[in-house]
Amino acid sequence: MTTMIPRRKSRIRQRNEDAILKAAEIVFAQRGFGAATTAEIAKRAGIPKANLHYYFNTKEDLYTQVLENILGTWLTAADDFNEDQDPKSALENYIRTKIELSRTRPEASKIFAKEIISGAPFLKDHLRGDINPWLEEKTRIFQSWIAQGKMAQVNVPHLFFLIWSMTQTYADFSTQISIVLDKEKLEKKDFDTACDMILSMVFALCNLN
Amino acid sequence: MTTMIPRRKSRIRQRNEDAILKAAEIVFAQRGFGAATTAEIAKRAGIPKANLHYYFNTKEDLYTQVLENILGTWLTAADDFNEDQDPKSALENYIRTKIELSRTRPEASKIFAKEIISGAPFLKDHLRGDINPWLEEKTRIFQSWIAQGKMAQVNVPHLFFLIWSMTQTYADFSTQISIVLDKEKLEKKDFDTACDMILSMVFALCNLN
DNA sequence: GTCTATACTGGGATAGAC
DNA sequence: GTCTATCCCAGTATAGAC
Known part of the structure; x- marks a missing residue:
């Protein structure tokens, strides 16, 4: 279990994940889960389409993450x-x-x-x-x-x-x-x-x- | 211009179009335009998928028709x-x-x-x-x-x-x-x-x- | 006039390169 | 650890059969 230690995310990973999540929020808002495409999200985030799947395995993972983030601000605010x-x-x-x-x-x-x-x-x-x-x-x-x-x-x-x-x-x-x-x-x-x-x-x- | 006369729709056409429109309303409501599939609409309407495209050339045509119908009831009611x-x-x-x-x-x-x-x-x-x-x-x-x-x-x-x-x-x-x-x-x-x-x-x- | 086998495209995901 | 060429499937639309 080498990954149990909550290692700090590399700077490059942090930057890319943030860009993807921000782009995803806009695209999911306009299109909804089903009609949104990872291609559009990737483009908006400024990274190659296939690369997005390295940071978020599936479109569903990405969507879930976006929902969780929103729910957080929502309930605390x-x-x-x-x-x-x-x-x-x-x-x-x-x-x-x-x-x-x-x-x-x-x-x-x-x-x-x-x-x-x-x-x-x-x-x-x-x-x-x-x-x-x-x-x-x-x-x-x-x-x-x-x-x-x-x-x-x-x-x-x-x-x-x-x-x-x-x-x-x-x-x-x-x-x-x-x-x-x-x-x-x-x-x-x-x-x-x-x-x-x-x-x-x-x-x-x-x-x- | 043989089709200028507003010929009565054949009974079979009428029935199929109605079934498609009714099914489309449910599917578009749940999925939205982009995520809806003509396959799901056809299935719900009880006709073969490809057949739907005979009655409504494109998915867009079908969606537009559904919107028009709704707008009608809406504004008059x-x-x-x-x-x-x-x-x-x-x-x-x-x-x-x-x-x-x-x-x-x-x-x-x-x-x-x-x-x-x-x-x-x-x-x-x-x-x-x-x-x-x-x-x-x-x-x-x-x-x-x-x-x-x-x-x-x-x-x-x-x-x-x-x-x-x-x-x-x-x-x-x-x-x-x-x-x-x-x-x-x-x-x-x-x-x-x-x-x-x-x-x-x-x-x-x-x-x- | 009605229906369907089939072509074509775009999108999600991965195997493997760097 | 990061990235991308490629695969495969799902989905729309059509050419042609009935």
Whole structure:
């Protein structure tokens, strides 16, 4: 077992893997797993196609790696609310964080969206293993806030479905939104407008004014 | 020009085309254009793979046809509100219709979602040509309601982005939602719950209570 | 008019070179 | 340890049979 020691990756390996992963995120976002080609990813990463298969044995390995990375940032970035806060600022922080993720990492959101729409062939286990427990814990927190009369009685899982959809649509459907708003790409101020509207709606629903 | 007369399609052709289109909708929804294979569509339609190419020359032709069909139902189903109505019932009708479409034709919604997330390579022209004018007209109507003090001042395009996202998420993300709610598939009552919440939020935002 | 055997292409993966 | 010539299969499309 000579490889048990977590040897430092060679500089060249590090550089190439990073380039591949970055390229893969863009290509997978646009094409989805099935339609993406290792050729396109390699080209975008600036390495020969066949070389990509040296660093990532299969296309599936590469895709899985990309999903894991995204899931990491995702769950850590939006996990900072707890029972001691008040519901209004907890929700506000969460929604602002989600909108900011959509603005700064739209590809990540798109990859997720396509994966789920396809029936989550790769993410189903993660949905059950990571996201479900996460939501159950949050639901518990909200239930206690409701019991304490700090907010209105709402269906908590559905509240999250709606928040997810509203915040992520500005990443996933940016093409359509850009066309309607007649601009090359969405600006910070569009996300701010959206965020304000979402907050109003959610606060009203939860009776937090 | 013997074919100028719009001859009735033969019965066998009609039957096969219908079967192919129906199968295509399911496969394109799950895979997207690029990853879908004509073989899988043919198999699902119950005809030999090569035969499909007799009825639809190219995969692109088939996909375009599917998109057109969807766009048809889409635009007609949700186009029945005008200046003379009051904003509350207009919005309620629209949202109920959208939710009903998500419930009864989830594949259609998924195909659209994937197409847009991919940058709308096939739909870009339709977005500019059909959907944009549609939204512009609706925006005009809402502006007049706002001017008459019948509802609060809201950003109309963004209001639609949010309504679209909330209503469509129950079709597009049904896999995730089913897992969270721990059921095989979504029931009518889940859509009803969602609809009520969406209506509450939208009415509150527009000050329609 | 309807169907299928077959050609051709592009893409994932590997054996072996450097 | 790094890279690439090459293989093989899957997938679209067609030429020609029925």
